[in-house]
Amino acid sequence: MDLVSLRRDIHAHPEPAFCELRTAALVLSQLRMLPVRLRTGAEAIRLEGIPAYPDEPTLREFAELAVANGADHTDIQTLAAQGTAVIADMEGTRPGPVWALRFDMDALPVAEAEDGGHFPATSGFGSAYPGFMHACGHDGHVAIGLALAERLADRDFPGTVRFLFQPAEEGGRGARAMLAAGAVDGVDRFVAVHLGLDLPAAKVAAGITGIFATTKMRARFTGVAAHAAAAPQDGRNALLAAATAVLGIHSLPRFSTADTRVNVGTLHAGGGVNIVPALAELTCEARSRDGAVNADLTERVKRVLRGAAEAQGVEVEIEETGGSTSLNCDDALLDAVLAAAGSRGHEAVRLHEMGGSDDASLFAEAVQRAGGLATYTVVGGSNPAPHHNPRFDVDEAALPVAVDVLEALIRESTVD
Numbered sequence: 001m002d003l004v005s006l007r008r009d010i011h012a013h014p015e016p017a018f019c020e021l022r023t024a025a026l027v028l029s030q031l032r033m034l035p036v037r038l039r040t041g042a043e044a045i046r047l048e049g050i051p052a053y054p055d056e057p058t059l060r061e062f063a064e065l066a067v068a069n070g071a072d073h074t075d076i077q078t079l080a081a082q083g084t085a086v087i088a089d090m091e092g093t094r095p096g097p098v099w100a101l102r103f104d105m106d107a108l109p110v111a112e113a114e115d116g117g118h119f120p121a122t123s124g125f126g127s128a129y130p131g132f133m134h135a136c137g138h139d140g141h142v143a144i145g146l147a148l149a150e151r152l153a154d155r156d157f158p159g160t161v162r163f164l165f166q167p168a169e170e171g172g173r174g175a176r177a178m179l180a181a182g183a184v185d186g187v188d189r190f191v192a193v194h195l196g197l198d199l200p201a202a203k204v205a206a207g208i209t210g211i212f213a214t215t216k217m218r219a220r221f222t223g224v225a226a227h228a229a230a231a232p233q234d235g236r237n238a239l240l241a242a243a244t245a246v247l248g249i250h251s252l253p254r255f256s257t258a259d260t261r262v263n264v265g266t267l268h269a270g271g272g273v274n275i276v277p278a279l280a281e282l283t284c285e286a287r288s289r290d291g292a293v294n295a296d297l298t299e300r301v302k303r304v305l306r307g308a309a310e311a312q313g314v315e316v317e318i319e320e321t322g323g324s325t326s327l328n329c330d331d332a333l334l335d336a337v338l339a340a341a342g343s344r345g346h347e348a349v350r351l352h353e354m355g356g357s358d359d360a361s362l363f364a365e366a367v368q369r370a371g372g373l374a375t376y377t378v379v380g381g382s383n384p385a386p387h388h389n390p391r392f393d394v395d396e397a398a399l400p401v402a403v404d405v406l407e408a409l410i411r412e413s414t415v416d
Contacts, residue, residue: 014107096158199380205352207329235276
């Protein structure tokens with residue numbers, strides 16, 4: 001398997017949350033050649049109750065793009081109807097623990113840079129889907145997962161490896177939906193892998209600190225339209241309520257006990273220049289390095305939203321659209337990753353500061369609550385621009401390093 005070619009193919013066809021149809025079909029086509037038990041549909045993900053799930057026209061659009069770009073039509077139809085998560089179990093030839101490895105697949109609604117200073121653009125594998133790009137390294141993650149499965153196909157390792165190809169990491173919705181399908185039931189060891197995070201190319205961090213718990217929210221304000229000049233007193237201004245909420249959210253006090261963040265990412269309102277706006281919608285998030293503090297901050301954000309609505313006499317509907325929790329990496333797994341990196345001659349450090357969120361933390365939490373161990377391993381990508389930036393890219397030298405370390409971890413680890 002050509003890691004670089006595979007990563008570039010996925011990079012050129014970025015698909016957003018729950019629309020990873022071509023990517024999931026590619027995963028299936030590769031895994032079907034290997035000694036694995038595959039799970040898709042309700043065995044891998046539960047679609048019931050997923051907030052902000054793509055509507056039928058959106059899924060149809062990405063299904064048509066997937067088929068036009070070489071995906072199997074039957075697979076695409078099935079994935080569009082049943083969800084894009086893929087789980088593959090590979091059994092080793094000797095008794096041992098059950099490992100779960102997470103590889104996220106989704107891209108971001110970011111328009112990729114197209115000028116000569118951006119390597120994917122100059123090398124012919126820039127995004128073919130306008131307005132979307134792999135700006136967080138997930139293209140590399142999928143390639144790593146598939147290459148690792150191919151490497152382990154001789155089954156010369158103890159235990160079982162469960163490959164979790166996850167949709168919708170961005171926005172924090174995919175892991176929870178896979179957990180509802182029992183994705184990590186019976187798992188003893190959980191590892192997420194991520195490229196980049198400001199580490200030098202191919203340098204390994206066995207685990208992370210500073211991951212944020214987060215709650216994503218959407219608020220819909222509903223007021224009453226009226227003529228802005230002739231009868232403004234008869235209107236109830238949803239836009240004004242939403243704008244007040246934006247300022248209120250960003251003015252919330254910081255916590256002395258934990259690092260916190262808030263952000264309003266979008267604000268949309270409708271009507272006309274001479275109409276009191278009756279509808280407005282915003283999306284926002286709360287984050288903290290402490291899960292309990294994040295829960296408190298989330299409730300404060302909701303109070304701001306409700307208070308702004310009350311002040312303007314409008315209604316507000318608040319929906320939690322996603323989220324994740326904090327994560328503490330287990331020392332025994334940190335030791336094991338460091339040993340695996342060392343056995344393959346790769347430079348490694350014990351911990352690296354993350355400064356973001358990832359719903360892999362929900363998988364980790366579930367495994368740890370059941371008595372297992374978890375870590376979140378990083379392989380540096382010498383990123384020329386920050387994550388979620390139009391110029392984001394990864395040094396492809398990191399790809400085989402990640403595969404090496406994970407392979408050694410599975411084959412050689414003696415974690416108790």
